Amino acid sequence: MDILKPEILQIGKRMYRLNSYRNYSQIANQKHENDLKSYVEEDLYSEDEFEEREITFKNGQFEYSFHIPSLFYSHIIGTKGTTKKRIESQTNTRIIVPKLGTQGxxxxxxxxxxxxNSACRKIDLVVLASRSKIPSTHFVNVPFNNTAIMESYKRFRNEVITHQNLTGLDPNFFIQPEKLHLTLTVLSLIDDNDRLMASQILNECEKTFIRQILKKNDGEIYLHLKGLEIMNDDPSSVEVLYGVVKSEGLQEIADGILDLFCKNNLTQRKTDNVKLHVTLINSKFSQKDDDNTQRRITFDAKDILQKYIDYDFGIQKLHEIHLSQRFSTGSDGFYEATSILKLY
Structure with a gap:
């Protein structure tokens, strides 16, 4: 990692720099918390910049209780209690964590x-960094599986597969037409409380800003899937090929959704804006070695880009935004939905 460009974690409205040579986000991969000695910057914010928390005053002291999935208890405690003691010492507080194996x-x-407030934010940092290293379980997305776009995509797929000048492209790399979608953010939702919270956040998006964006666009937002794009500089060695989404209003909705999930500490921002693209071809998870480790597989996309760079897959209206389960399939062929935000 470039020490001049350290990793950033967003907690609420604030950004935190992480120590580059002892990456704090690595803690979630450690079973016994041996790496929970990473440095987190001291809290330099004034009280009027704190998030709103319903802190109560009881028996001569301030008190705040909040839900954390039990998976993260050991991360908050740390090896021999070091992380918990450090936060308590830095914030002059006492932290009560439910016993392992219990909920609360x-x-x-x-x-x-x-x-x-300061102690809560430091706990948020521990949980968010740990959560970021857990494989994602859900994703917020816009389905692109209307009939016209799926048929256009099938024609594109069939033409590319029958093309003779392709290197390394396996037909299995193509996304199933029923599962075409635009990902807005990915999430690691650990328990029922996490899933309920994510569903509530999605509904809150509609009330707080999506209605206004729809109104600015005469009540309808159209999504045009046209053109191809890759994320690397070498078209002869590509893992993923994307379709480009063009839309008035969708970028503002996508960024707003990501902002709200970041504010509620269920994900962290990695880019300035949500990339508006739909995965069409993906080789990343197609094959594994004998020891079940992932191999990097690439294909030559030069001819595809040259011939289909402006391919028009069609236009659809923004009807729904889904909170979907990864690696699932519903009765309609799309992903199983934990929650669906219907806009019409």
Whole structure:
């Protein structure tokens, strides 16, 4: 990692730099918390910049309780309690974590509201960094599986497969037509509370900003899937080929959704804006070695890009936004939905 461009974690409205030579986000891969010594910047924000938390005052001290999936208890505690003790020492608070194997809220106690807020933010950092290393379970997306676009995609797929000047392209690399979609953000949702919270956030998006964006666009937003794109500089060695989405209003909706999920600490921002593209061909997860490790597989996309660079897959209206389960298939061939936001 470039030390001049350290990894950034977004917690609420604030951005935190992480130590580049002891990457804090690695903690989620450690079974016994041996790497929970990473440095996190001290809290330099004034009390009026704190997130709104319903902190109560009881028995002469401030108190705040909140749900954290039990999977993260050991991360918050740390090896021999070091992480919990460090946060308590830095914020002058006491943190009560439910016993391993039990469920319940984490409680933070302190002599001032600002200390409790500071401890909660540090816990948020631990959980978010840990969550980011857990394989994603869900994703927020816009389905691109209307009949016209699927038929156009099938024609594109058949033409490319029958083309004779392709190197390394396996027909199995093509996405199933029924599963075409535009990903807005990926999530690692650990328990029922996480899934409920994600569903509520998606519904909140509609109330807080999507309605206004639809109104600005005369109540309808159209999505045009046209053109091809790759993310690397060498078209002869490609893992993923994308279809480009052009739309008035969708970028604002996509970025707003990502912002709200970041604000609620269910994901972190990695790019300035959501990339508006639909995966068409993906070789990344097509094959594995004998030891079940992933091999990097590429194909030559030069001829595809030259012949189909402006291929028009069609236009559809933005009807729904889904919170979907990864690696699932519903009765209609699309992914199983945990929640669906219907816009019409």
């Amino acid at each position: 809220d984490i409680t933070v106690l302190g002599k001032s509201r600002s200390n409790v």
